[in-house]
Amino acid sequence: MSSLKSYDSKDQLVKYTVDHSLRLTDVQKRLNEETLKHARYAMLGAPEVLQLNANIMKTMGAKKVLDVGVFTGSSSLSAALAIPPDGEVHALDISEEYTSIGKKYWSEAGVSHKIHLHIAPASNTLQKFIDEGQAGTFDYVFIDADKPNYDNYYEQCMILVHAGGVITFDNTLWDGSVLDLSDQTADTVALRKLNVKLRDDQRIDISFLNIGDGFTMCFKK
Numbered sequence: 001m002s003s004l005k006s007y008d009s010k011d012q013l014v015k016y017t018v019d020h021s022l023r024l025t026d027v028q029k030r031l032n033e034e035t036l037k038h039a040r041y042a043m044l045g046a047p048e049v050l051q052l053n054a055n056i057m058k059t060m061g062a063k064k065v066l067d068v069g070v071f072t073g074s075s076s077l078s079a080a081l082a083i084p085p086d087g088e089v090h091a092l093d094i095s096e097e098y099t100s101i102g103k104k105y106w107s108e109a110g111v112s113h114k115i116h117l118h119i120a121p122a123s124n125t126l127q128k129f130i131d132e133g134q135a136g137t138f139d140y141v142f143i144d145a146d147k148p149n150y151d152n153y154y155e156q157c158m159i160l161v162h163a164g165g166v167i168t169f170d171n172t173l174w175d176g177s178v179l180d181l182s183d184q185t186a187d188t189v190a191l192r193k194l195n196v197k198l199r200d201d202q203r204i205d206i207s208f209l210n211i212g213d214g215f216t217m218c219f220k221k
């Protein structure tokens with residue numbers, strides 16, 4: 001008798017899809033290898049999520065990108081490789097220590113000139129961009145920093161992104177914790193509230209994908 005379920009776990013299916021799609025440059029592979037040796041390696045963005053971001057940036061011809069939460073620079077590198085030579089990735093983080101790891105790889109990949117690193121709380125940097133008159137000038141945003149501030153980043157990015165632009169969020173399933181109502185930690189509560197808000201927000205079209213740790217894409221109308 002044939003079985004529809006010829007796999008043991010969801011992890012196997014995820015590995016299969018990654019094995020059959022992932023394309024990383026040598027520099028990206030080396031940055032990921034170094035990051036995996038870092039004590040906080042679990043913060044590294046899922047490569048299949050970064051690849052989806054990059055593919056959509058290429059398809060839409062994105063030139064001005066926001067990377068909110070840089071860590072060792074994998075998401076910034078992936079975005080910088082996807083945009084044209086005169087494109088800009090504005091990379092926002094509070095940590096000199098984490099982000100300095102990525103700089104060598106950005107340089108080796110020949111994209112340092114496209115990556116503008118802003119070391120400050122992301123909400124301050126986003127507000128500075130708004131105050132400088134950059135509203136409606138960004139094409140694509142990847143939000144992957146502190147979870148309790150996701151909604152603040154969303155509202156600021158809704159100002160900074162033009163109609164037709166895209167705002168994406170990593171970790172929107174939070175290892176399944178969003179389903180566990182006994183989990184009332186600040187991160188989980190913030191993600192749960194955001195997921196409801198995005199579902200109902202008529203300013204956007206939405207896709208909520210069960211890849212990585214949950215990935216939500218908001219297409220601004």
Ligand SMILES: C[S@@+](CC[C@H](N)C(=O)[O-])C[C@H]1O[C@@H](n2cnc3c(N)ncnc32)[C@H](O)[C@@H]1O
Pocket residue numbers: 043044045046050068069070071072073074075076092093094095098120121122123144145146149
């Ligand atoms: C999950 S990691 C980012 C991973 C990265 N996007 C990648 O693809 O590898 C989260 C990052 O958010 C940064 N972060 C935390 N709070 C922040 C804040 N208030 N403003 C800006 N960055 C913050 C942390 O320093 C950390 O580097």
